[in-house]
Amino acid sequence: MALIDRDIRGRYALRHRKERVMPRRDLSKLTEEQKDALGKDQNDLINQRLTWLGTFSSLLFVANGYGKFPILIPIVGFGIALSIWVGTSAANVMLDDLERNVTGARKPFMPGTFIPPLFGLAWVAVFVMHFTCLKG
Secondary structure, three states, rough: OOEEEEEEOOOOOEEEEOOOOOOOHHHHHHOOHHHHHHHHHHHEEEEEEHHHHHHHHHHHHHHHHHOOOOOOOOOOHHHHHHHHHHHHHHHHHHHHHHHOOHHHHHHOHHHHHHHHHHHHEEEEEEHHHHHHHHHH
16 A cells, blocks of 8 residues: 655655555645645656766766777667667656646657657667777
8 A cells, every 4th residue: 555645855755555556546635735845855856867867878978989889888878878769758658647747749858758768869879889880
């Protein structure tokens, strides 16, 4: 059973008992203040994940320039981008359930939706370029 409690900082948080996930129907019982607090928490998680993606990708792009591990670095970069994309997608699903997400034509271009797959494609391009350069 999941309950809504205030944590030590006064924010609302989900508390899970026995590893059960909160059913979606229980979200309708939340007050607007609780939905706003949970939505802010999800946006904070998206922000943290995008910061990690930028930091890791920057370091890996620089390391890739040295050419020591031309195959391994793009694979690691793609894995990080994929992992961040899964995390931001989960947060966006929660925001949708809370009715606190952007709707309409702007939704695909929000940072938590757009940036992780963009970095993933960049790493795939780097990987392909390494192979074309090795053959040529």
